[in-house]
Every structure is written in structure tokens, then in C-alpha cells.
Amino acid sequence: MYLKTALAFIGGLLGICIVVIAAYLVPNYRAWVSGIEQPLTEHHVVVATAPGNSALIEKLQRTLLLNGSEIHDRLDLADPSGSRNQIGFLTINPYEPAYQETYIYPDSLRYPMPDDPHSFELAGDSPTFVFRGQEPVLQWYSSLSSNTEVCAVGFVDSTRVRYQLRTFPDPNSAVKNNFIITHRHHCGTCSSLHDLAIYLEKPDLVAPAKKCAKKLKVDDIKACLMEDVGLGEDCSETWTYNVLHTRRHCTTACVGYYGLWNVLTNNMSKPPTNEHGNLNPCLACDEYTSGPGFQYAAGRTRRASGLVSAIPRPEADIYKIDHQRYFNSK
Secondary structure (H helix, E strand, O other): OHHHHHHHHHHHHHHHHHHHHHHHHHHHHHHHHHOOOOOOOHHHHHHHOOHHHHHHHHHHHOOEEOOHHHHHHOOOOOOOOOHHHHHOOOOOOOOOOOOEEEOOOHHHOOOOOOOOHHHEEEEOOOOEEEEOOOHHHHHHHOOHHHOOOEEEEEEOOOOOOEEEEEEEOOHHHHHHOOOEEEEEOOOOOOOOHHHHHHHHHOOOOHHHHHHHHOOOOHHHHHHHHHHHHOOOHHHHHHHHHHHHHHHHHHHHHHHHHHOHHHHHOOOOOOOOEOOOOOEOHHHHHHHHHOHHHHHHHHOOOOHHHOOOOOOOOOHHHOOOOOOOHHHHOO
């Protein structure tokens, strides 16, 4: 009896740890991927809320994406178990089923082994490479250095309300087809102009996203991201998948770094990076374990969209783009 009680207590503590860690990691790292971090400087707050942006945000919010389902389907993600139907989602989990490949030598793998070990595991008696995501994610992630794709917007008439998204192999191809580039890399579940408006309107997504990540039920996480943060349904589902994946894979690393008591009391105030600029073990786990799947499915991130960042970034990391062109270009 005492053993069962003790195990139940330990299980309860572990459950609390998992939820708290996800609530910390996902909004913080997704914010860093998106190019924001607390605290925002005065300069970045001014830029994010500039009068020109207010008018732009209003116009973006009035737009209507016509081919969102097609964009998702072109990600070519698989759902053999029908898991999205089981939870009532429109989109497919980019993390499951994880890509696996048995190999003799690492060089014989179909795709290069990622540099960071958080992105994969080696399992089984026969060497088996298991990536933290589906095969299309790995295929994209392993070719990023040579990837020149862009996601672009094409309005269907002069009102500039209804539009389609389309992935082009390079910027010149988009321009030749009279499309307006909206971000670097392919289109995904967060590529809509509505989601761009949210990124522009809310330069600090950390606080509201933390609240959502603390929800226990999948439906509640998604609903919170849609209602409290304002993200579109497909984009909210991608964020939700990320929350669940991070809970599953990063709890041990985060408890080891911050300490059990600090995790339980949500006191995870250690620096995000060391003196060399490397992410701490907890954040590194989320970056390399969940980051590739999130970025592949979402498509849009702040840096890929050329939006301001509170973190000093190499100039090459910020894609140069003028979002006023949706409504100013001829």
C-alpha cells in the first residue's frame, strides 16, 4: 500500500514537471526561433508597434487564405495510425511516425546524420538511426544549407483580400510569377497572412504561450493558442504538437539542469546560454529535438519573415523582406 502511494506521489511530481517544463520551453524556444526573447528593448517595442505596422496588421487580418489545406497536404506528412482524427485535428503530427533506418556505417544512411545528438537516437541490437521527426522533416532539415525556397502570396483580384500561398524554388521564380514573397523556405501551417499579423501585433508571444502550454488536455492547448494568442487553427495545431513532443523528450534534461525543486516551483531562471553563446541543455533539447519538426510544419518563423529580434543575430539570419508590398506593389 505504501509503495503504491509513494509511486503515485512520484508519478504526480513527474507529471507536474512535464507540464511546467513544456510551459517554459515551448514558448521560450519557439520565441527564440521566431526571433524574440524577454525582455524586449525599447527600440524593438517601438519598431513592433510602429504606426505603419498598425495599418498593415489591420489589412493582413482582413485577408482570406484560399488553399490552406493544399499547403498542409504538400508537406507530405504521413498519418498511418489516423492519430489526427483521434484528437480531432486538421493537420498531421510532424514528429510521428519517427523516421528509422538500420545501417552498417553512418555514411551509408540515406540522409546525413544531424550534427546534434538531440535530433536522433541510435537504438536496437542492429544499429538503427531514429530521427525525432518524420522522413520529410529530415529530408528538408538535412538540405537546409542549399535550400533556396521561398513562400509567396498571390492575390486573386484587385481587392487584395483573397489569396493563395505557393512555394517557389527561389525568389526569382516567385517574382516572375507575380507573387509576393512572405518568408524564406517553403509554405507551412503558420504561413498565412493572418499568422503574420499575429507575429507583428504581438512581438512578445512568451507570456500567452506559456499559459497555453500549461494546459493538460490537447484540445485546451489548441483552443488557448487560437483564442488567447490568436494563431490560426492549423498553426495552433503545429504549436500543440510541439508542446506534446517537448513534454515527452525534454523533461529529464531540464530536471537535470535546473533541479527538481526549481522545476516544480517554476524557478527556471538560469541563463539561456553560456559564455560561448551555446544554449543550456534544457533549451538545446527543445531546439534540436522539437525544433526541426516545428520549423518544417510551420514554415513561417520571425527570422525567416524578416521580423525584428531582441536578440543580436547575424545579419544573414534575418531574411530581408518588406511586408508592406502586399498592398503597395502594382
